[in-house]
Amino acid sequence: MNSKITLISHHLCPYVQRAAILLEEKGIPYERVNIDLSNKPDWFLAISPLGKTPVLLVDSTPIFESAVICEYLEEVYTPRLHPDSPLEKARHRSWIEFGSSILNDIASFYNAADKNALINRSEMIQAKFRQLEQVVEGPFFSGRQFTLVDAVYGPVFRYFDTFDTIDNFGFLTGAFKVDSWRLHLSARPSIINAVSEDYPERLQHFLLQRKSALSEMISKSARVESCLA
Ligand SMILES: N[C@@H](CCC(=O)N[C@@H](CS)C(=O)NCC(=O)O)C(=O)O
Numbered sequence: 001m002n003s004k005i006t007l008i009s010h011h012l013c014p015y016v017q018r019a020a021i022l023l024e025e026k027g028i029p030y031e032r033v034n035i036d037l038s039n040k041p042d043w044f045l046a047i048s049p050l051g052k053t054p055v056l057l058v059d060s061t062p063i064f065e066s067a068v069i070c071e072y073l074e075e076v077y078t079p080r081l082h083p084d085s086p087l088e089k090a091r092h093r094s095w096i097e098f099g100s101s102i103l104n105d106i107a108s109f110y111n112a113a114d115k116n117a118l119i120n121r122s123e124m125i126q127a128k129f130r131q132l133e134q135v136v137e138g139p140f141f142s143g144r145q146f147t148l149v150d151a152v153y154g155p156v157f158r159y160f161d162t163f164d165t166i167d168n169f170g171f172l173t174g175a176f177k178v179d180s181w182r183l184h185l186s187a188r189p190s191i192i193n194a195v196s197e198d199y200p201e202r203l204q205h206f207l208l209q210r211k212s213a214l215s216e217m218i219s220k221s222a223r224v225e226s227c228l229a
Pocket of ligand 1 (some may be wrong): 010012013014015016039051052053064065066067171
């Protein structure tokens with residue numbers, strides 16, 4: 001009998017999106033339950049030892065940590081998204097870790113308290129994209145086959161669709177292959193469907209609430225737009 005799969009989620013969480021993308025790529029039916037992370041329900045804390053999303057409920061067994069969830073789905077369901085060769089698989093896992101480090105940089109970018117810190121963080125991100133430029137094959141990370149690495153970077157690039165509406169931070173300057181990779185990922189149905197249609201508005205609202213240098217830029221541009229309207 002097939003297991004009943006439930007993905008305990010948050011609307012904006014990029015780690016949740018990894019699991020959602022894999023579930024769709026593998027054609028696994030599942031239910032998604034979004035929770036409010038600023039007011040975690042008791043039932044969630046009971047199944048999430050770290051209090052974080054995502055949690056994958058397989059029947060009644062909770063699995064936490066996105067990397068573990070993705071490896072579980074990869075082991076149990078086809079098509080395989082990791083390469084067969086152990087060395088190549090390890091290399092892909094390394095670049096997945098690199099993707100998580102970019103997510104940390106993105107958080108320190110949108111939380112930066114002042115303009116100098118904001119520019120410094122944007123340069124850190126730009127440097128990481130330049131490193132990626134050396135290894136991306138195109139159209140996807142390692143050629144024509146969509147892999148787990150692609151599932152990790154789809155949610156990373158999604159942030160830049162919003163950041164690009166705020167200012168030109170030059171994140172992808174000199175990273176042409178990464179830019180083209182980003183475009184291919186943004187057209188992939190599993191990546192599009194990993195968030196709800198109101199994701200951009202939700203992200204904008206979240207960014208405004210940071211009370212950071214970026215929040216200030218967003219409110220300034222909203223003030224200018226309302227003056228021009
Ligand atoms: N290492 C974790 C990171 C998950 C994570 O940071 N989730 C965030 C939302 S995107 C969260 O639940 N934060 C709530 C909290 O830390 O209290 C994973 O890969 O699953």
